Amino acid sequence: MDKRRILILGGTGEARDLAARLAGRADLAVTLSLAGRTLDPAPQPAPVRTGGFGGAAGLAAYLDGESIDLVIDATHPFARQISANARAASATTGIPLLRLERLGWDEQAGDLWRRVANMDEAVAALGLEPRRVFLAIGRQEAKAFDAAPQHHYLVRSVDPVDPPLDAPDVDYLLARGPFALEAEIALLRDHRIDIVVSKNSGGEATSAKIAAARRLGLPVVMVERAAVEDGHRAGTVEDAVRLMDHVLGAFRKRGV
Numbered sequence: 001m002d003k004r005r006i007l008i009l010g011g012t013g014e015a016r017d018l019a020a021r022l023a024g025r026a027d028l029a030v031t032l033s034l035a036g037r038t039l040d041p042a043p044q045p046a047p048v049r050t051g052g053f054g055g056a057a058g059l060a061a062y063l064d065g066e067s068i069d070l071v072i073d074a075t076h077p078f079a080r081q082i083s084a085n086a087r088a089a090s091a092t093t094g095i096p097l098l099r100l101e102r103l104g105w106d107e108q109a110g111d112l113w114r115r116v117a118n119m120d121e122a123v124a125a126l127g128l129e130p131r132r133v134f135l136a137i138g139r140q141e142a143k144a145f146d147a148a149p150q151h152h153y154l155v156r157s158v159d160p161v162d163p164p165l166d167a168p169d170v171d172y173l174l175a176r177g178p179f180a181l182e183a184e185i186a187l188l189r190d191h192r193i194d195i196v197v198s199k200n201s202g203g204e205a206t207s208a209k210i211a212a213a214r215r216l217g218l219p220v221v222m223v224e225r226a227a228v229e230d231g232h233r234a235g236t237v238e239d240a241v242r243l244m245d246h247v248l249g250a251f252r253k254r255g256v
C-alpha cells in the first residue's frame with residue numbers, strides 16, 4: 001500500500017507531539033515543516049524541512065511537487081500568515097487541510113485581565129504612568145513597545161530581540177519554556193513587575209506566568225486571537241489524529 005504523505009506545519013509543542021504520534025505509523029510518510037526562525041530548534045521526532053515556501057503559491061507548488069495527501073496546520077495560534085497561506089494553498093490544490101490549534105486560556109477567579117485585540121492596544125493599555133512590565137510575547141512584536149518608552153520592560157524570548165528595543169529601560173531574558181509556577185513567581189517578584197503582557201497562546205508550557213500574576217494580584221494585558229473560519233479543526237493532538245484518519249478515509253472511499 002502506498003503511504004499517505006502528510007505535511008505538518010509546525011513550530012509548536014503540539015506539532016512535535018503530533019509528529020511523534022504519527023512517525024511510527026507504517027501507512028504514513030510524515031514531514032514536519034519549520035520556519036527556521038529559532039537558532040537552536042528542539043530535536044524533532046520526524047523528518048524536518050526548514051524555511052519558508054515562498055507564500056501561498058510556493059506552498060501550493062510544494063504540496064503538488066511532493067505529492068502531499070493532507071496538510072495539518074499545527075502552527076502557533078498567533079502565526080497568522082502561514083495559516084492563511086495554508087488555507088489558500090489547500091483551496092487552490094484541493095489538498096485537504098486540518099487545523100490543530102490548542103484552546104486559549106480562560107480567565108479564572110482572581111485574574112485581573114484586560115483583553116485587547118492586538119499589540120498596539122496592548123501598548124495603550126499600559127497607560128501613561130511608568131510601570132514595570134513583564135513582556136512575555138516572544139520577540140517578533142516586542143518593538144511595538146518602543147511607542148511607550150516611559151515603562152521599564154523585562155522582555156523574555158527564546159532568541160534575542162534583534163534589533164533591540166529603542167526604549168531606554170529594558171532588560172532581556174533568554175529562556176525557553178516550559179516554565180514552573182514557583183520560578184515565575186520569583187521572577188515577577190525579583191524584577192518588581194507590576195503588570196504582565198501576554199498573548200492568549202493557551203497550553204501548559206507558558207501558562208505559569210498567568211498563574212503567577214494571579215497569585216501576586218498583578219494585572220495581565222491579554223492579547224486575544226483573531227477569529228478565523230477554517231474548516232476541519234482540532235483542539236488536541238488526539239482529536240487531530242482522529243480527524244486526519246476520518247479525512248484520509250473519506251478520500252480513499254472516493255478513490256482520490
Ligand SMILES: NC(=O)c1ccc[n+]([C@@H]2O[C@H](COP(=O)([O-])OP(=O)(O)OC[C@H]3O[C@@H](n4cnc5c(N)ncnc54)[C@H](OP(=O)(O)O)[C@@H]3O)[C@@H](O)[C@H]2O)c1
Nearest residue numbers: 010011033034035052053054055075076078079080081082
Ligand atoms: N507567532 C508566535 O507567537 C509564535 C510563537 C511560537 C512559535 N511560533 C512558530 O514560529 C514560526 C514562525 O511564526 P510567525 O509568527 O513568524 O509566522 P507567520 O508570520 O505566520 O509566517 C511568516 C512566514 O514564515 C514562514 N513560515 C511560518 N511558519 C512556517 C512553517 N511551519 N514552515 C515553513 N515556513 C513557515 C512562511 O514563509 P513563506 O510565506 O515564505 O512560506 C510564512 O509566510 C511558526 O512556525 C510558528 O508556529 C510562532
